[in-house]
Amino acid sequence: ATPVSYDYVIVGAGTSGLVIANRLSELSNVTVAVIEAGDSVYDNVNVSSTTGYGLAFGTAIDWAYQTTNQSFGGDIVQTMRAGKAIGGTSTINGMAYTRAEDIQIDAWEALGNVGWSWEVLFPYYKKSQQLQIPTEAQAAAGVTYDAADNGFEGPLKVGWNPALNVGDVHTVLNETYAALGVQWSEDVNSGRMVGYNRYPSHIDVALNIREDAGRAYYYPIANRTNLHLYPNTLAHRMTWDTTAQIPTANGVVVQAVNSTTPYTISANKEVILSAGALASPLLLELSGVGNPAILSKYNISTVVDLPTVGENLQDQTNTGLAIDTAGNTSYSGTSDYVAYPTAADIFGSEITNISATVLAALPSYAATVAAASGNVTKASDLLSFFKIQHELIFSTTHPVPIAEVLLTPSGTAVDCEYWALLPFARGNIHITSATAGVPAAINPNYYMLDWDVTGQIQVAKFIREIFATQPFAGLLGTETKPGFDVVPQNATNAQWQAWNNGVYRSNFHPVATAAMMPKEVGGVVDTSLKVYGTANVRVIDASVLPFQVCGHLVSTLYAVAERAADLIKSEM
Ligand code: FAD
Numbered sequence: 001a002t003p004v005s006y007d008y009v010i011v012g013a014g015t016s017g018l019v020i021a022n023r024l025s026e027l028s029n030v031t032v033a034v035i036e037a038g039d040s041v042y043d044n045v046n047v048s049s050t051t052g053y054g055l056a057f058g059t060a061i062d063w064a065y066q067t068t069n070q071s072f073g074g075d076i077v078q079t080m081r082a083g084k085a086i087g088g089t090s091t092i093n094g095m096a097y098t099r100a101e102d103i104q105i106d107a108w109e110a111l112g113n114v115g116w117s118w119e120v121l122f123p124y125y126k127k128s129q130q131l132q133i134p135t136e137a138q139a140a141a142g143v144t145y146d147a148a149d150n151g152f153e154g155p156l157k158v159g160w161n162p163a164l165n166v167g168d169v170h171t172v173l174n175e176t177y178a179a180l181g182v183q184w185s186e187d188v189n190s191g192r193m194v195g196y197n198r199y200p201s202h203i204d205v206a207l208n209i210r211e212d213a214g215r216a217y218y219y220p221i222a223n224r225t226n227l228h229l230y231p232n233t234l235a236h237r238m239t240w241d242t243t244a245q246i247p248t249a250n251g252v253v254v255q256a257v258n259s260t261t262p263y264t265i266s267a268n269k270e271v272i273l274s275a276g277a278l279a280s281p282l283l284l285e286l287s288g289v290g291n292p293a294i295l296s297k298y299n300i301s302t303v304v305d306l307p308t309v310g311e312n313l314q315d316q317t318n319t320g321l322a323i324d325t326a327g328n329t330s331y332s333g334t335s336d337y338v339a340y341p342t343a344a345d346i347f348g349s350e351i352t353n354i355s356a357t358v359l360a361a362l363p364s365y366a367a368t369v370a371a372a373s374g375n376v377t378k379a380s381d382l383l384s385f386f387k388i389q390h391e392l393i394f395s396t397t398h399p400v401p402i403a404e405v406l407l408t409p410s411g412t413a414v415d416c417e418y419w420a421l422l423p424f425a426r427g428n429i430h431i432t433s434a435t436a437g438v439p440a441a442i443n444p445n446y447y448m449l450d451w452d453v454t455g456q457i458q459v460a461k462f463i464r465e466i467f468a469t470q471p472f473a474g475l476l477g478t479e480t481k482p483g484f485d486v487v488p489q490n491a492t493n494a495q496w497q498a499w500n501n502g503v504y505r506s507n508f509h510p511v512a513t514a515a516m517m518p519k520e521v522g523g524v525v526d527t528s529l530k531v532y533g534t535a536n537v538r539v540i541d542a543s544v545l546p547f548q549v550c551g552h553l554v555s556t557l558y559a560v561a562e563r564a565a566d567l568i569k570s571e572m
Contacts, residue, residue: 005266006033006228008568009252010274011235011283013038014088015554016541016561017274018217019128022155023565025227030572033265034229035254038084041212042219047091048209050201051163056092061085065278065442067506072425073317073446074501080315080442081508082276086231087214089276090554093508095201095210097158098338098551099125099559101400102191107388111546112518113527118191121559125189126151128216128558132159132205141166142174143198146187156216156558159205160198164336169409170198173337176472180465182341193550194401196339202554213558230265232257236436238271238287238537239264240303247303248535249287255436270536270568274561277510277542278429281310282440284514284524284539285431289531291376298434304533307376308522312515313427314548315444316419316507317456319500321463324413326477337408339466340401340550343393346462355394358451362386362424365449369426372445377426381521386424389547393422401550403459405466413480416463419507420455421550423447429513444510447501456504457496464489509553514543528567540564 008024010017013036025032038061041047046055056062063082070076083089102118109117129151134143138160150158174184177196185195202211209215221227236253249271255262273280284290288303290310295302344351366382392400401421408415427445432438447453467476487499517523519532525544531537540561542553549556 004033005268006031007267007269008032008272009265009267009270010034010272011252012036012088012273012275012279012541013086013214013218013229013231014083014274014276014541015090015213016557017088017272018086018213019558019561020272020274020540020565020568021227021229022217022221023562024568025221025224027569027572028226031226032228034227035233035235035252035265036086036229036231037234037257038086039231040214041085041087041091042214044085047085047087047212050095050161050203050208050210053094056083057081062092063278066439068441068443070444070446072448073504076501078444078446078506080278080506080510082278085214086218086229087212089508090202090212091210091214093554094552095203096338096552097189097200097202097555098193099189099191099555100549100551101193101392103398104392104400104547104549107392108516108546110388111385112521113516113546115527116516121556121563122191124559124562125555127154128156128562129154129555130157131200132157134160137166138164142170144186145200146190149187149190155220156202157204157211158200158202161201161203161336162205162208164198165409170337172471172475173407176466176469177339179469181345182339185340188338188340188551189555193340194342194399196337198336199338201336230254230256234437235275235283236262236286237283240288244535246535247289247533249537267536270538273537273539274541277313277513278440278442280539280541280543281429281513281524282431284309284531286434286436289534289537294430298431300434304531306524306532308515309524310429310513311373311377311426311522312512312546313429313442313444313510314423314425314512315427315446315510316421316423316548317446317504318417318419318507319456319460319504320481321416321418321460321467321479322413322481323416323467323479324477325409325475327412328475328477337406339405341403341405341462342399343402344399346403346458351394354454355390358394359390361450362390365424365451368449369424372448373426373428377522382426384521385547389422389424402455403462404550405459405463414476418459418463420452420459422548423452423455424449425452426512444506446504453497454493456500457493460496460500509548511542511545511548511553514539515546516544517546528571529564538564538568
């Protein structure tokens with residue numbers, strides 16, 4: 001193939017990668033290549049449909065990564081979905097646009113990431129966003145927002161689904177949640193997430209199609225002559241300038257899907273890995289950046305000794321309850337009723353005890369997590385992270401939400417998906433071969449720690465309370481999932497756990513596999529998202545988030561990528 005060379009080579013035309021591609025190629029004197037394993041999904045109705053969540057699962061645009069056996073989580077393998085397309089996972093996700101709790105981003109700075117706080121990131125959330133205001137009918141049905149918290153001129157269209165239910169369920173739910181102490185929240189994207197709200201989506205309201213990263217950040221500028229996207233092209237690994245003193249990437253080995261011949265795309269300035277939290281750490285390892293003990297197993301020479309590459313993996317787990325509506329009503333619409341309760345909301349009078357119990361358990365959690373990583377992550381570092389996380393969860397003055405409760409009234413039933421937001425478990429992802437594209441060993445260690453189990457179960461109990469609270473209770477009939485025959489009204493945690501272990505799934509929010517943290521505490525990238533020990537390799541995607549956030553991920557990833565693009569430009 002013809003030799004090709006660009007200033008910046010980005011791996012992954014996904015949620016984050018396309019932000020970087022767009023912002024860097026705004027500079028006409030800079031050349032940018034983007035390498036993407038998937039194809040265009042511009043005309044794929046499984047993507048564009050605004051009511052078709054799940055249609056793309058299991059199709060060619062779903063990587064459907066498999067975990068290792070989850071020994072704490074029912075001894076089963078889980079599927080972790082991720083998009084393989086121009087637009088990445090934003091083409092197959094649930095389109096929810098909810099950010100994070102402000103103090104949760106401030107915690108990044110508390111970890112030692114100077115310059116990464118809510119105050120710094122907030123303008124970037126807004127920079128990426130183009131809020132479309134709700135219709136009168138939607139506003140009448142309860143949709144609210146605060147203009148000061150939203151951007152109106154960014155590339156990413158955000159708004160309320162035309163299929164949003166404008167019936168009276170909202171009023172019923174609002175009163176029900178208020179009775180449970182969960183108040184209406186004016187704007188979930190203000191940095192204060194706790195409460196009940198009707199969140200917006202990333203959607204093009206006028207066209208009634210999904211707004212994915214391709215439509216927001218790529219197609220409008222695809223004709224720039226200094227930007228070249230290589231679809232259907234798998235990145236294998238980076239190449240290094242052997243004359244440089246500090247490891248300096250000078251290209252990426254790639255292979256087109258219809259070819260058997262790999263070739264190299266050269267990078268004059270930087271290589272940026274934006275392949276996602278379940279792919280970027282693998283590209284580092286395949287390029288010799290990682291734990292020498294792992295690299296040597298596959299005869300990969302160590303270029304940078306950075307053992308925590310692929311560690312600190314954090315995901316959540318998702319379970320569902322359902323109840324019929326006894327013929328009282330027939331709802332329709334999207335799953336846009338969300339509650340973000342605090343630990344105090346769901347644990348009630350037990351909260352002080354639980355807080356103390358978890359606090360006392362943190363040293364053993366840290367030891368367990370460290371041991372599971374072969375002590376590549378250090379118990380003392382983990383303990384300091386866990387103390388920050390404990391304070392976020394159990395603060396008596398400003399706690400973050402601890403669960404997402406998503407209600408979908410459909411036909412004559414109400415489905416309720418839920419997930420505990422902040423498990424303490426950390427897992428890892430590593431290569432199993434020196435060959436790119438071979439499935440990795442992905443181990444999120446679901447339910448490794450007591451809190452992770454207790455949290456998920458307590459949310460289920462709280463949902464039963466929601467179902468039993470008026471006025472919502474008046475519209476409901478019999479619980480169908482799990483049902484009182486399967487998990488009795490006064491079930492023990494062991495009974496809940498037995499049921500949960502058979503039905504839970506990944507919540508598809510993996511983060512932190514190349515975490516932004518000081519190197520001394522196990523970080524992989526610094527505050528400019530540059531990989532430690534390299535001159536010019538950055539990771540910009542969900543891999544760098546050091547902690548899980550309480551919102552869905554894309555809003556935060558767009559903001560992080562917007563800021564990262566500015567950091568790169570400031571170094572030019
Ligand atoms: P991605 O967007 O995944 O981009 C990575 C890109 O790199 C992909 O296009 C991939 O094909 C490409 N790639 C990977 N490896 C290679 C390689 N070797 N060579 C070339 N290209 C490669 N978040 C929300 O905010 N709201 C939601 O409602 C929501 N729902 C979700 C539902 C599902 C089913 C899933 C899976 C996720 C959901 N998320 C949601 C999470 C969110 O969509 C992702 O966290 C986010 O899109 C990840 O962005 P990223 O930039 O890290 O990676």
